[in-house]
Amino acid sequence: MSGPEIVRQWIDERVDLREMFAPLMEKTVPRHRFSHWYLLGGVTLFLFGVQVCTGLLLLLYYRPSMSEAYESVQYITNRVAFGWLVRSVHAWSANLMIFMAFAHMFSVAFLRAYRKPRELTWMSGMVLLFLCLGFGFSGYLLPWNMLSFFATKVGTEVPGRMPVIGHATLLFMRGGEDVGGATLARFFSLHVVVLPAITASMVLLHLLLVQKFGMSVPPSVEKEGHRFGSKVKFFPNYFLRDVMTWSVALMVLLVLAVIFPVELGKKADPFGSAPAGIRPEWYFLSQFQTLRLLPATILHIDGEVIGALAFGLAGALWVALPLLEGRLGRNGSRWARISVLGALVYLASTTLYAYFTT
C-alpha cells in the first residue's frame, strides 16, 4: 500500500470518509437552460478566497497609521518583489468579487430563487453582499490617499446625518469627530479581523442553506415540466465546471491586474481641497449620483438626510423581498419582477450617469 493510501485508510477508520462526504457525493444540480447562472455564487466565493490570500500577503508589510500607511503601501508597490502585483490583484479581485456578488444577486432575483423555503438563503446572501461593500469601504481608506480620505469623509458623514443615532454612528465609525488616525485604526481592524470573521461564518451558513435546500429550479422551467427533467451530479461533474469557471476568473483577474495596475495617488492631506473629478468606487456610484441629484432641502428637511433614510429603507425592502412577495398574494410575483427590474435599471442608469459626468 502506498503512503497516501495508508494515511487515507488511517483517517477513514476513524471518521468514515464515505459517510462524511455523502451529502456532497449525493448532491445533484438541475440541468436546464439557466443552469449556468448557478456558477456565479461559486466565482464570488473563489474571489473571496483570493482576497483572503492576497490580504494576508499585504499584511506582512502594511502599517496602519497616519504617518506610515501611505508610505508602507508605496513600499509594497515599489520595493517589495511583486508587491505591485499582489496589491493590484487584491484591488481588482475586490472589484470583481463585488461585481460577481451583484450579478449573483440579480440572477437569483430574476430567476426568483428566493421563494419559500429559500428566504433565509436570500437574506444571508444579502448580509454577505453588505459585508462585501463593508470590505470595499473599509479597505479603500487603508492606502490613506486623497481619494480614500474624502470617500471616507463623505461615506461616514451620510450615516452621520440620520436622525437621533446619526452622530453616535459617525463617532463610532470615525473614532472621533474627524477622519484621522483613529479612523484608520478602526477601519483596519474592521477590514482584517471583524469583517473576515463575520463573513466566514455567514458564508458557512449560506452554503449550509444552499446544501439543505438544493438549487432552485426557476418557475418558468418548472412549468415546462422540469420536474422530470435532467440533473447532473455535483461531484465531480458540476464541481469541475465550477473549477473551470474559477480558472477563467483567475486568468481575467491576472490580466487586469498586470495590464491595469492600481494607482496609489497622492497622500491624504486633511487640510487640502478635495481634488476635482473625485468620485467613489463604481459600486457606490449609484448612491453618489443620487446624493448629487437630490435638492438641498425637501419639505424643509436636508436632502442628504432624506437620501440617507431612503438608502436604508430601500436596502431593508430589498432584503425583505421574498417576504413582501408572499404578502402580496397572487400579484406578488409580478410586483417582485417589476421591483427587481426597476432596481437594476435604477442602479445601472445612475451608475453610468455618474461615470460619464464626473
Add this chain to the structure above:
Amino acid sequence: MATKVVSPPTSDPSQQLLKPKSRRKILRFLMGGSLAGVWMSLVYPLVRYLIPPAEANVATNEALAGAVGELKPNSAKTFRFGTHPALLIRLPNGEYQSMSAVCTHLGCTVQYQPGTQQVWCPCHNGRYDLNGRNIQGPPPRPLVTFDVKLRGEEIHVSRRQDA
C-alpha cells in the same frame, strides 16, 4: 370503603404563592432578571467603549492664514483653522476673503475656482458665491465666513463676533 381525601381550600395567599407553577414563575423571573442584569452590565460598557470620548472642544477664534504677497489676485489657498480646513481667497481686486472650507453638504473640502470666481465642492458639485452663500447644488447652508486682518506681513483670520 374507600376514603376520599379532600384537601382543605387554600384561602391563605402565601400558600397560593407556593404552588409549583407560581413558584416556577417567580424563580424564572428572578433568574431571568439577574441574567439580563449581568448581560446589560456587559453590554453597556461595551457600547460606551465603542464610542470615543468627546474631544476637548477648544474653540479656535483666530488663525494665521498666510503671508501678504503669498497669493496672486484671483487665487486661493487652504489653511488650518483649529481642527478644520479653511479657505483664504484673494479676490481679483486684491482684497482678501476667508471662509470655512468644509462643505455644508457632506463635509468635503471646497476649493476656489478662478474661472467662475465661485467656491466649488468637487464631491457633489455644490457651489457657493464669494460671500459663502450656497447658490447651486446640494449644499443646504452657507459656509461660515471669517474676518480677515492684515498685521504687518501676516494675514490673520478670525471668527466673526456676531457669528
